[in-house]
Amino acid sequence: xxxxxxxxARFREIVRGRIRADLKRYLSTSELFARRGERxxxxxxxxxxxxxxxxxxxxxxxxxxxxxERGDPxxxxxxxxxxxAAGEGPSEHALEVEVELDELAAMLGRELELxxxxxxxxxxxxxxxxxxxxxxxxxxxxxxxxxxxxxxALKRSVASGExxxxxxxxVPLREDFxxxxxxxxxxxxxxxxxxHMMDVSGSMGREQKEIVRIQAFWIDTWLRSQYDQxxxxxxxxxxxxxxxxxxxxxxxxxxxxxxISSAYELCLSQIQTRYRPEDWNIYAFHYSDGDNWxxxxxxxxxxxxxxxxxxxxxxxxxxxxxxxYGSGQFKKDLDESLSGVExxxxxxxxxxxxxxxxxxAFLGKGR
Amino acid sequence: xxxxxxxxxxxxxFERIDFRLLDAHEVNGVAAYGGFPTRYPSWRFGMEFxxxxxxxxxxxxxxxxxxxxxxxxxxxxxxxxxxxxQKLVMAHVCGHADFFRHNSWFASTDRTMLDRxxxxxxxxxxxxxxxxxxxxxxxxxxxxxxxxxxxPYLPLRRHLGADVKSMSNPPTFDIxxxxxxxxxxxxxxxxxxxxxxxxxxxxxPQRMTKIMNEGWASFWHARLLTGGVLEDSEVVxxxxxxxxxxxxxxxxxxxxxxxxxxxxxxxxxGLDIFRLRRVHNDASLIDLLVDxxxxxxxKLFIYGANPKTGRAEVIEREPARVKARLMQDLSxxxxxxxxxxxxxxxxxxxxxxRHHHDGRDLDFDAAKATLVCLERLWGAPVRLxxxxxxxxxxxxxxxxxxxxxxxPE
Numbered sequence: 001x002x003x004x005x006x007x008x009a010r011f012r013e014i015v016r017g018r019i020r021a022d023l024k025r026y027l028s029t030s031e032l033f034a035r036r037g038e039r040x041x042x043x044x045x046x047x048x049x050x051x052x053x054x055x056x057x058x059x060x061x062x063x064x065x066x067x068x069e070r071g072d073p074x075x076x077x078x079x080x081x082x083x084x085a086a087g088e089g090p091s092e093h094a095l096e097v098e099v100e101l102d103e104l105a106a107m108l109g110r111e112l113e114l115x116x117x118x119x120x121x122x123x124x125x126x127x128x129x130x131x132x133x134x135x136x137x138x139x140x141x142x143x144x145x146x147x148x149x150x151x152x153a154l155k156r157s158v159a160s161g162e163x164x165x166x167x168x169x170x171v172p173l174r175e176d177f178x179x180x181x182x183x184x185x186x187x188x189x190x191x192x193x194x195x196h197m198m199d200v201s202g203s204m205g206r207e208q209k210e211i212v213r214i215q216a217f218w219i220d221t222w223l224r225s226q227y228d229q230x231x232x233x234x235x236x237x238x239x240x241x242x243x244x245x246x247x248x249x250x251x252x253x254x255x256x257x258x259x260i261s262s263a264y265e266l267c268l269s270q271i272q273t274r275y276r277p278e279d280w281n282i283y284a285f286h287y288s289d290g291d292n293w294x295x296x297x298x299x300x301x302x303x304x305x306x307x308x309x310x311x312x313x314x315x316x317x318x319x320x321x322x323x324x325y326g327s328g329q330f331k332k333d334l335d336e337s338l339s340g341v342e343x344x345x346x347x348x349x350x351x352x353x354x355x356x357x358x359x360x361a362f363l364g365k366g367r
Numbered sequence: 368x369x370x371x372x373x374x375x376x377x378x379x380x381f382e383r384i385d386f387r388l389l390d391a392h393e394v395n396g397v398a399a400y401g402g403f404p405t406r407y408p409s410w411r412f413g414m415e416f417x418x419x420x421x422x423x424x425x426x427x428x429x430x431x432x433x434x435x436x437x438x439x440x441x442x443x444x445x446x447x448x449x450x451x452x453q454k455l456v457m458a459h460v461c462g463h464a465d466f467f468r469h470n471s472w473f474a475s476t477d478r479t480m481l482d483r484x485x486x487x488x489x490x491x492x493x494x495x496x497x498x499x500x501x502x503x504x505x506x507x508x509x510x511x512x513x514x515x516x517x518x519p520y521l522p523l524r525r526h527l528g529a530d531v532k533s534m535s536n537p538p539t540f541d542i543x544x545x546x547x548x549x550x551x552x553x554x555x556x557x558x559x560x561x562x563x564x565x566x567x568x569x570x571x572p573q574r575m576t577k578i579m580n581e582g583w584a585s586f587w588h589a590r591l592l593t594g595g596v597l598e599d600s601e602v603v604x605x606x607x608x609x610x611x612x613x614x615x616x617x618x619x620x621x622x623x624x625x626x627x628x629x630x631x632x633x634x635x636x637g638l639d640i641f642r643l644r645r646v647h648n649d650a651s652l653i654d655l656l657v658d659x660x661x662x663x664x665x666k667l668f669i670y671g672a673n674p675k676t677g678r679a680e681v682i683e684r685e686p687a688r689v690k691a692r693l694m695q696d697l698s699x700x701x702x703x704x705x706x707x708x709x710x711x712x713x714x715x716x717x718x719x720x721r722h723h724h725d726g727r728d729l730d731f732d733a734a735k736a737t738l739v740c741l742e743r744l745w746g747a748p749v750r751l752x753x754x755x756x757x758x759x760x761x762x763x764x765x766x767x768x769x770x771x772x773x774x775p776e
Contacts (some may be wrong), residue, residue, distance in 0.1 A: 002392070002393060002396045003404065003408075004400065004416045005396075006413075007399075007409060007412045007416065008416050009413070011410040013415045014410050017632055049732075050512045051512050051733045051736030051740065052514075052737055053515060053516070053722075053737050054702065054729070054733055056728045056730035057730070058727060059727035059728070060672050061618060061670050061671030061679065061682070062696050063668070063669055063693045063696065064619060064620065064669075064670045065624065065625070065665060065666055065668075066666055066668075067745060068681045069681065070680075070682065070683060071673075071680055072678040072680060072681045073680055074678075074680060074681060097417070142738055227431075265503050292711050298558060364586050365718055
């Protein structure tokens, strides 16, 4: 390993410290998951610079070389081979540092004091795998254990009287062959499904969706760290609901009315057909601005939730994002008619600053 | 060896050169340490490494070679360079080696710096063991903020035989030197301060001769390679590689390009280029050689941000002003000129600094933070008088807080 790796590790440690200290801010921006990979996110951080006495804004610019008339733009962002150019301060490129999602989840957990989740459902599933630390008498040649094979052959020849100490010679037969083997061992294995539902009717604007996006990112990150296997479903609805992929979920925009029950029905049918509550930990999240088409439909929602959905899920979370048009009635209705229902959590998100509070409300129960 | 022989025959004169082959990853590691793999541990080098690795990964830039001013000269070549590139780089390195040896700004640099860096590393590690990593790091960061507060002309004066001891007393530009002598520090702190100062002075000549040094090396790699080293089949690749390194770059000065053109212009005028490379630095060489014709031929221009759009634009091409701007940017290593005027005169123990204002204001946020570092180190208030937007200003740091005090003196 290069010596510089130690310094790089130290630098990363400092960066993590900064992210941790600044997590509140990251919780309300979309900066973090702009470039998100499978297991890690690239966190853009401003170059950590030591303060220096240097020139300020009124000396920006310098001398360049090339064609161009007065007023022509100069697109000079040359590579670093020409660093140290005249009159320029140090480069101001943001630096990106990779942080594992698990680590980010740990930071989130610490910041919001989230309890760990006790998974329910079938916890122990038999898994193939494990170390090759056993012996058996059948197997592929590539796993043949030479010493044990010879030992077996020796035992057999001694037992059968063929053994001659003066001329020690053993010839393993097919039956003497011994092979390395692994033993399947049960490992705890838990899976969860997250169902995100969102109202995409006309009244949900860009900012509202952005809030949902940020919140969904953190919820996914946390739950992912709690379960071995996670699946995520996205459902959008206006007057009718449909299953979409992640990308359309955050960008789709429909006009027209809002019928919340449509989403709940789709959600329920998904659970019934694909995710048996005995095997899966189910998390349902619904985001809307609180408007529903009619009181009748709201009534239908309540029935669906109470009788069908809530009994099947670990937790049902309703996040009401404030919009210019939304009345915010739905949360009131929920709180009234389903008060005391344990697995229902509602939260109001007025702006980005409330995101961390609502995440705490949703995930703080440890269910 | 053949290239070195040709270089010597052409008049270059240099120390033995130690070539080492490294892969790209290792070269980034060495480059992050400023060329010294033995350098002391610091997160800043780790950050630089991270940056180099990323730009390398994205294909934005690539290091061909690193040359270290020591005896013998140490040159790192990247293993993945093509055969032709290695030849070019080796010829280039000969140019640098000659420059290190003969340019007078380098005359008093420490040529045993490789060992010295190793010792510095020991000192820092020992301090970390004794006083804790965080504490040492914090102190080092503070000192490094002040790293630029040195007198770029001090090494030259030392070389010319001046008594440099007295030059660290106010009024002085060697503020680090003053602090090393007079600041109330623990022994280990003083030791760290001195090592930072030593390294700052070691690197200083390279800042002041960047254009010349790269120009000289490029001038010679072009001349040596086209003068017999190249095989016929390599000519096109050479042209490609060479023109890549010396291309115009609109947004900033490419030191390779400007430097090589300066030496070519000097040769055309019949000047002794060997003498020029001995006595000049970037600013003085430009002062000597840049005239209206040069500015026009090289298509030099001044650019700046358009106040409306914020985009960088060509502002003008008037030769005299282009030259003036170029020299201003290069003078004093491209940094504001800060002088320590007095210690303890206006108020007991307080330091009074002055920014020699030349039309360019300071970055006030950075200046405040820097003054706080200085104040913490010195243990008493620090004042800096400067100018902002034509108005005199005074920055004051006391008890860890900095403020702008606009009452003129």
